[in-house]
Amino acid sequence: MATKSAGMSFIIHFRKANSQFHSAQRASGSRTAISRRAPADMIYHMPVLAILSCLLLATAAGAAEPADFQERIHRAQSAILPQVVYVHVVGEDYEGGEAKRALWSGSGVIISSDGYIATNHHVLYRAQRVRVMLSDRRAFEAEIVGSDEETDLGLLRLKLPPGSPALPFASFAEGRNLSAGEFVLAVGSPFGLASSVSFGIVNNPAQSLGDDGLYNWIQTDAAINHGNSGGPLVDLEGRIVGIDTLGIGGSGIGFAIPAQQAREVLTRIQAAGRVERSTLGLTLQALRDFGRESYAPGERGVLIGGVEPDSPGARAGLAPGDILLSAGGRPLDALYASDLPAVRRLLVDLPAGRPVRLETLREGRTVPLTAVPKRHAGPADAVFDAPEWMLTAQEIGEEDDTVIHFFRPRGAWILGVSPDGNAARSGLEPYDILLEVDGREVLSLEDLRQAYRRSLERGPAKRLLLVSVLRRGRPLKLALDYSRSRSAREEER
Incomplete structure (x- = not known):
């Protein structure tokens, strides 16, 4: 309480000094510059008092804040570490011209009491056997429930012995919108070093990467290295805000899949072992595409940059340069690149084989069309x-x-x-x-x-x-x- 009382007195003192200072400015007829007619002691002394007051306040408050902040970090890592796992994979590598046994590792996070684990698709790609080590050093075989290459998410389930007690599991941050500058922790097993925690901030909560992503990435300077893949990015409450996926070595830049999109995809994988999507065969661009120096008129819709030959979009009559306004009555607005993933998610979730009404803008006229999306084959894995x-x-x-x-x-x-x-x-x-x-x-x-x-x-x-x-x-x-x-x-x- 002593620190708070002292801090409050400094705040009051600063406000009084600041008020007197601005009163002098108003008296001289200016709020943006000090008048030469103001008293000399007011000109020189009042800013100094204000600055000294701020410094004293920071000193008084700072005596308690670092310890409190360190305690918050400690609580967050203590909350998440029991749910973070080390994933050891035995698989095959084909890139040397012959099938060879290969070993690699990644991270994961337990998301249910019965042993479901979220990780990355690329951790499980071409895996033949997966073994998981928990934070208490117990190890279990795990089955691959499924994975989704397009979002780079995968789901495992531990093969627990009958009668095993419920496992502690991490929670996704519900309805949480991250902001740039927020503190986060990246947890996992970088380079095989289990239970490692790195600290940083959110650089950009909605970074756009590439031309065909289904979500914007969380960009962070919390270290994400080889082996961190599949581990959680958490806030200072220990809740999952993202799944660590990609780090650019030595740059201090890492990327994570946002929690909301991760949870939606993992739920679909758990239900069906995969994620079914459809396609119209379109390449989309934002209306204001600064990278391509392309600027379409208006603020509604999404620009069609390309149409695959013999695709559902081509058969419906869509053409490059059209502005697609809606699909199935739902608006498709992508003014900037960061708006594109939401539009793509809406289109890939259109039911395959069922006609859908499209509304386009072509040469200033609204043109209604009908398309029949086809099932999206996705990446070939054979x-x-x-x-x-x-x-x-x-x-x-x-x-x-x-x-x-x-x-x-x-x-x-x-x-x-x-x-x-x-x-x-x-x-x-x-x-x-x-x-x-x-x-x-x-x-x-x-x-x-x-x-x-x-x-x-x-x-x-x-x-x-x-x-x-x-x-x-x-x-x-x-x-x-x-x-x-x-x-x-x-x-x-």
């Missing part, structure tokens, strides 16, 4: 390992590398080639798009599997194939010699 060719390949998907999809919307591309392997020696490279193998067109990964099986039926003397690929838009024909076995390659080494 990978094929061809050991005798010594390469790995992946299906071309809508969300894969945009250059690959631009050159060929369907088929397969080379994910990796083994160093000094048959494919590498024959001139094949990662990112080559496979057009034909032995004269047969490759329109899917299954076509490539069949071509591989047929190639194994050949005798050792005939193990040579003509392969057509597209490399950076240029067609090439290469002879794939796969007569050398893996064992022979190892002996040569």
Whole structure:
């Protein structure tokens, strides 16, 4: 109470001094500058008194505030740490041209008493086995309930023994709007260092990244490193405000998925094991797109920057340059880039296969249209390992590398080639798009599997194939010699 009383007296003193100072200014007819006719002691002494009063107040109040603030941080980390887990993953890596066992780790946070754990999709990508260590050092196997690559969220469930007691779990901050400058903690296992806490502020609560995101990111300077992925970003009450996802090494910049969007996606994954979405095949831009120096008239709607050929949007009659005003009676307003994610979420949640009424603005006229959204296939995840060719390949998907999809919307591309392997020696490279193998067109990964099986039926003397690929838009024909076995390659080494 002594500190508060002293502080209050300083406040009163400062207000009196400030009042006298401004009275002198009003008397001279100015509120923005000190008049030369004001008394000399008023000119020089009153600002000094005001400044000294502020300094004394800060000193008196500061004696208690640091300890109180440190206690708040301690309470927040004590509240969240028991719910944060270390996620150890055994999976496969295909990028070296062959399937190899790989180990990696990430973080997660328990969000229910029966052992559901939120994490990132990229932590679980191509996982074959997941083991989770709790804060009390108990370890359990976990099943992958599902994941969603487009939002980079994943959901695990611990395989708890029958009769296990309820687990402590973290709460999402309900109805919480973050502001720039708020203090947050990033919790997880950076570089495998379990139960680590970093402290920082929210730099931007709604940072726009990329052209196709379904949410704005929370940007923070709380350290987010490799291994933090999937851990919680919490406020000083210990509540989840985001899921740590991405850190730009050495920059002091990290990004987290906002809690509201994370909770919605995780709920859908828990119910169905995945998130079903639809598409109209549109590329959207804000009306005021400063990055592209594009400024559309008006303040309503969203600008259509592109329409995929033969997409639902193209069949409905939408064209680049149209301003889409509404879908199914719901307005679609994206004045700035930060408004786009909400518009995209509304469009991808339109029911696939059902007609939807669209309202567009074209050359100053309102044009009604009807579109039938189709199911969004999402990123392709199918990978094929061809050991005798010594390469790995992946299906071309809508969300894969945009250059690959631009050159060929369907088929397969080379994910990796083994160093000094048959494919590498024959001139094949990662990112080559496979057009034909032995004269047969490759329109899917299954076509490539069949071509591989047929190639194994050949005798050792005939193990040579003509392969057509597209490399950076240029067609090439290469002879794939796969007569050398893996064992022979190892002996040569």
